[in-house]
Amino acid sequence: MPNGTPPPDGPPPAARVFPRFDEALFAAVRAAGPRRLVLQVPAGLVRNAGDLAAQLREATGVPVALAARACFGACDFPSPDEAPRADLAVVLGHAPIPNVALPRTTFFVEMRERGGDPAGLAAVVDRAGVPRRLGLVASVQHLDLVGPLSDAIARTGRSVRVGQGDRRLAYAAQALGCNYTGAESIAADVDAFLFVGTGQFHPIGLAFAVDRPVWSLDPLRGTLEPPIDRAALVRKRQLTVAAARDALRWGILVSTFAGQNRSPTALALQQRAAARGREAEILLFDRLDPRDLEGRAFDAYVNTACPRIALDDGALYARPILTPPEFLMALGELPLEPYRFDTYH
């Protein structure tokens, strides 16, 4: 059974969602009665993975195996090959991606943060002079703050909008590093975006996706980062496109992860390359390592898997790696401006 393909008989495996790693999850695991389960933790929780596995095993009485592969999104849950004997997966730190089929029943534990200080955070936003018409975007851990924070910011005289994304996003205001369609749906009505969460991964992607200033509010530390320099980000990508413009031999990168596999896109790009007199071969992988591309006779690559491979990790590779829209720019089929983010629908 390939990744993400439901079994031929019976209803497709279901996703269930839990806010936290606590007794509600343990009770649901006991009620489900799996023979074995596989636990997957995100990169940020790897240090605690052993403790979490022990806690889950002791609370449920079910044998637990840890998925050792690093996991960065709900798109790369353990495949049937990685955990062939587990009939339940528990995935920490991610919301389900609604349009990705699951190979087995999967409990997504979103690790939601409790509470926060909406009034205090709104005061931080107010003091910084953030524009009046704001769009709010949050990582899944901080979605519970969106409502109270919107109300508190509104009391500073600002309007706050929250967008509803496409079927790859489970919640309004949510963002994935490959999908900011919620933000895009309201971009025309706001002067700036406020990203609520930690780290640079999502705000940088948001800055690529929307031509609006992106401020970043860390709700745990109460700090606000000034807008990302979008023009510099885009300029860097345009230089990469320029470096690949004369490439004749292209490698088209395709991941076999259920939530990252865009084979139809890859085939369409291969046809575009042929129509423009370029050679293009499809390369399959699950998780890509720069060493996988060493010694190959390609001048450049186009990546159809997680867009962040090109945008965040491109410097790790010896040859230019473009996103699909950038590839079309290199072929002369799309203009360099306006820059188009590689949205994964």
Ligand code: SF4
């Ligand atoms: S494709 Fe990349 S950005 Fe999208 S959910 Fe997966 S890891 Fe996150």
